[in-house]
Amino acid sequence: xxxxxPLGRYRVTENRAAAVDDLDLAIMMQLQxxxxxxxxxxxxxxxxxxxxxRNRISRLIADKxxxxxxxxxxxxxxxxxxxxxxxxxxxxxxxxxxxxxIGEFPEVSYMALLTGEFDLEIDVACRDQEHLTELLTNxxxxxxxxxxxxTHLLLRVFKYAQPDLRLLQRxxxxxxxxxxxDTV
Numbered sequence: 001x002x003x004x005x006p007l008g009r010y011r012v013t014e015n016r017a018a019a020v021d022d023l024d025l026a027i028m029m030q031l032q033x034x035x036x037x038x039x040x041x042x043x044x045x046x047x048x049x050x051x052x053x054r055n056r057i058s059r060l061i062a063d064k065x066x067x068x069x070x071x072x073x074x075x076x077x078x079x080x081x082x083x084x085x086x087x088x089x090x091x092x093x094x095x096x097x098x099x100x101x102i103g104e105f106p107e108v109s110y111m112a113l114l115t116g117e118f119d120l121e122i123d124v125a126c127r128d129q130e131h132l133t134e135l136l137t138n139x140x141x142x143x144x145x146x147x148x149x150x151t152h153l154l155l156r157v158f159k160y161a162q163p164d165l166r167l168l169q170r171x172x173x174x175x176x177x178x179x180x181x182d183t184v
Contacts, residue, residue, distance in 0.1 A: 020060070020065060020168075022169055023046070023048070023052075023056065024056055024060060024065075025165045025166075025168055025169055026046055027042055027046065027053060027056050027057060027060075028060070028066060028165055029165050029166065030042045030045060030046070031057075031066070031068065032162055032165065035068055035069075035070070039053040039054050039057070071160075073160075074125040075157075078127060079125040079126060079127060080126075080127065080128050080129075081125075081126040081127065081128050081129050081131060081132040081153070082123070082124065082125045082126070082153070082154040082157075083123070083124050083126070083132060083151050083152060083153050083154060084121065084122070084123050084151075084152045084154060085121070085122050085123075085124060085136075085140070085149050085150070085151045085152070086114070086118035086120070086121050086149065086150040087102070087118060087119060087120040087121070087122065087140070087146055087148070087149050088117065088118050088119055088146070088147050088148040088149070089119045089120065089145040089146055089147065090145060090147045091145070092119070094144060094145030095113070095119050095120065095145070097144065097145065098119075098120065098143050098144065098145045098146060099111060099113070099120060101143050101144075102120065102122060102140065102143060105124070105135070105139065105140075107124040107125055107126055107131075107135055108122050108123070108124055109123050109124070109125060110122060110123040118148075118150065132151075136149065136151065
């Protein structure tokens with residue numbers, strides 16, 4: 001299979017665990033609670049300097065570990081037909097090219113490479129059923145290599161969140177709150 005880049009606003013070139021420590025995680029947890037939280041408030045909550053917060057956040061943004069954006073509730077703004085779509089691409093050598101094309105569809109908010117009978121998974125938000133039908137029949141099924149799709153309509157979203165970063169902390173750091181050994 002050709003190497004490929006999942007597309008979207010934030011381009012990912014490889015899967016890698018970024019070099020983050022417990023203080024980075026603590027700062028990112030503060031931002032997950034409130035993405036508008038000031039550097040001063042984060043510093044105060046973690047008992048570190050504002051400069052440390054600024055430097056850490058700048059580095060996390062620069063290395064694409066952290067992306068700060070506003071998340072919109074799709075149904076509150078008029079997207080009435082959201083779906084999860086699994087896509088089979090044949091031959092497998094076309095997966096990268098198909099992902100590049102599909103990733104440019106404005107309806108796509110998430111795309112991943114899968115194992116199993118399907119190759120790609122996407123989440124889409126459409127205005128209504130007519131819009132979703134047009135996406136499936138007039139665009140998605142015309143992408144070179146797309147041979148099959150399985151569409152699941154999302155009737156109600158019960159949880160829409162980022163991963164809980166506390167799951168990545170070492171047990172000793174979770175108990176202590178954060179790592180005071182800051183070198184930035």
